[in-house]
Amino acid sequence: MAGYKEPGFQDRTAAAAAARAKALAKLQAKPAVDPxxxxxxxxxxxxxxAAxxxxxxAMQAEREARAAAKLAKAEAEAAKVAEVKPELTEAERKAARDARYAARKARKR
Structure with a gap:
């Protein structure tokens, strides 16, 4: 009865090459693509x-609409401020400033 024979270098390299070839064949085998x-x-x-x-x-149109609305609101507000607020004289500005100062002092007390 023959004993266990340890594989030699050539046996191991042949087994490694066979394993590599088997792994490569497995990786290369691709299933057929179903058209x-x-x-x-x-x-x-x-x-x-498309979606x-x-x-x-739609998002771009919404942004543009918001920007246009904001611009229109700013223009309307600027026009409103321009027509409502007449130019004050120096005496009126001093009186308004004094009134604000007096109101601030009254709040602190």
Whole structure:
């Protein structure tokens, strides 16, 4: 009866090469692509892109509308301030300043 024979260097390298070849074959083996599934994926991707583009367009329009409303409000406010506030004389400005000073002093007491 023969005893256990320890594998030599050539046996180990051959086993390693065979394992490498087997792993490489496993990685290279790709399943066949189903054309119907690929078409569905492409359609979904196109649908997502269209929805995203629509959303971006809506957001841009909303931003522009908000900016236009803000500008219109600022212009209206500027026009209102310009027509309501007439130019004060020096005496009127001094009287207003004195009244504010007196009100501030009264609040502190």
């Amino acid at each position: 119907e599934l690929e078409a569905q994926r492409a359609a979904k991707a196109a649908e997502r892109e 995203l583009a629509e959303k971006r367009k």
